[in-house]
Amino acid sequence: MVTAVIIAGGNGHRMNQDIPKQFLNVYDRPVIIYTLEGFQRNPEIDAIEVVCLDGWHDVLKAYARQFNISKLERVVSGGATAQESIRNGIFALRDVCQPDDIVVIHDGIRPMVEDFVLSDVLVKCREYGNAVTSLPYNEQIFVVDDEASTTRYIPRDTLRRVSTPQAYRYSKLLWAYEKAYSENIGTLSSAYTNTLMVDLGERLYFAVGSEKNIKLTTRDDLELFKAYVKMEKDTWLKTGAEHRQ
Numbered sequence: 001m002v003t004a005v006i007i008a009g010g011n012g013h014r015m016n017q018d019i020p021k022q023f024l025n026v027y028d029r030p031v032i033i034y035t036l037e038g039f040q041r042n043p044e045i046d047a048i049e050v051v052c053l054d055g056w057h058d059v060l061k062a063y064a065r066q067f068n069i070s071k072l073e074r075v076v077s078g079g080a081t082a083q084e085s086i087r088n089g090i091f092a093l094r095d096v097c098q099p100d101d102i103v104v105i106h107d108g109i110r111p112m113v114e115d116f117v118l119s120d121v122l123v124k125c126r127e128y129g130n131a132v133t134s135l136p137y138n139e140q141i142f143v144v145d146d147e148a149s150t151t152r153y154i155p156r157d158t159l160r161r162v163s164t165p166q167a168y169r170y171s172k173l174l175w176a177y178e179k180a181y182s183e184n185i186g187t188l189s190s191a192y193t194n195t196l197m198v199d200l201g202e203r204l205y206f207a208v209g210s211e212k213n214i215k216l217t218t219r220d221d222l223e224l225f226k227a228y229v230k231m232e233k234d235t236w237l238k239t240g241a242e243h244r245q
Helices: 031-040 057-066 082-091 115-128 170-183 193-199 219-233 240-244
Strands: 002-008 047-052 072-077 102-107 130-136 141-143 152-154 160-169
Touching (some): 002 082, 031 047, 031 057, 031 102, 047 057, 047 082, 072 082, 082 102, 082 170, 082 193, 102 115, 102 170, 115 130, 160 170, 170 193
Parallel strands (some): 002 047, 047 072
Antiparallel strands (some): 102 160, 130 160
């Protein structure tokens, strides 16, 4: 069984809007629905759980009914941080998931998860026990010596950008979050499942990523997402496959 845990517990202060950014409407549907549709249409996903901001559970359920998200099986309250929200989602599956089941964790404000990305993260997880979506890092990274200068850089071919979706065997996830929160390991506000696993000494395995898999943090991100959606609607444009024929 494969369960998707969608993290939608944030209030989106950095977007500077009146409602949480996961519920902002883009072309007559909320952002969270774009995200959920990516998991709804993938045949490898059996069930969806959303970790949602308190006060918005009924809104989410109503949207799910409106847009036919039939795989949504439970809605769980979020925590004060993303890491706490993930923990709540993992703990809520104790009586649902078997040890070898796969759980895919994904940000609710990454609405453009593509099928090939989701499929590869599942392939890698079945092979290695976990998988994290990743991309090469194409900018130069320098180490700060003081506030104004540097003499050192990190070779970019040694770096990867890791995001969601991420997939893990449920037994490993449950062990990790129980241990982390009992021993205060990897639970800082900026932490996520991937960093927690490394803090606990686990090895992570890379899966493919996509530049379209943007996280909607600022208004500029939202405008970029709107452009991507409009581009997909412009079906008269040739695809790469058509161009090669």
